[in-house]
Amino acid sequence: MIYLILTFILILLMIGAAVYAIWQKDLLYAVIASGIISLLLSIIFLILQAPDVALTEAAIGVALTTIIFIIAIRNTVRFEDEHDKKIKENKIIKPEEQ
Amino acid sequence: MSILEIIGGILIITGSLFLFLGALGIYRMPDVYNRLQAGTKATTLGAMSLILGVGFLMPGWILKILIIIIFIAYSNPISSHALARAMHLRKRFMFFKNEEIDAYKEIDKNNNPEK
């Protein structure tokens, strides 16, 4: 019974982190939120008796996704509004401007 | 209850209390550096104590548990150090500020004398 309540709290935290990652305009914070989603999802897979899926989710979600997203943010822009503004003004986006 | 179970239970309760205190320190502390200290030192001690307690409860699992403890003791201070260095280079807000002592600047000056 206690374990069921704790699992429910974990699921609520994961959904909250996912909503935060969608609503946030700063893409770096959204990447950190996706790391939290991966951690909690791995624990939920473990509770559902699937350790192999949890292992894959841990290896991919915590390391590979974060690295690829951070490199993508470094090569483009960090804020969403900045990108829209540059498209409106017909500016060419250079990587060293950030 | 045998003696191993008593030691394991005490270690598990101590570890979980330290994990909770580390998270409480993250919630209460005023700036980035204090939060970093509370959130990394206390939780490292808590995690190592709790995992060792599980090792006392299950004596057959002790080898893999020791490997996990060694990896936590390696990886956690590395990430904390990298984050503190990044925050210091970006000159974040410091609550207990001391203008005269800046050890990182002296080390940087010794490494690159031209700056």
Added chain:
Amino acid sequence: MNYIIYFSLTIMILGLILAAIRFVKGPTAGDRTVALDTMTIIGVSGIVLSSYLFNRYIYLDVALVYGVLGFIGVIVIARYLEKAL
């Protein structure tokens, strides 16, 4: 012995909620990254406790993978904040 495990799990999930509050409130990127780091360590401890509770040896592998790989994300974010990636 099971009451001790349930007590520890409850306290750790309270800590997880406190770190999540700091993640939502935190003014800079450093606060949010510290919250991620703390949640990772609490998650590793929770996986080890669940491994004892379900009496499965194979669950320790997930905790081992998290202990090995959990700090790479924090280091990459810190190097990006230094603008030195």
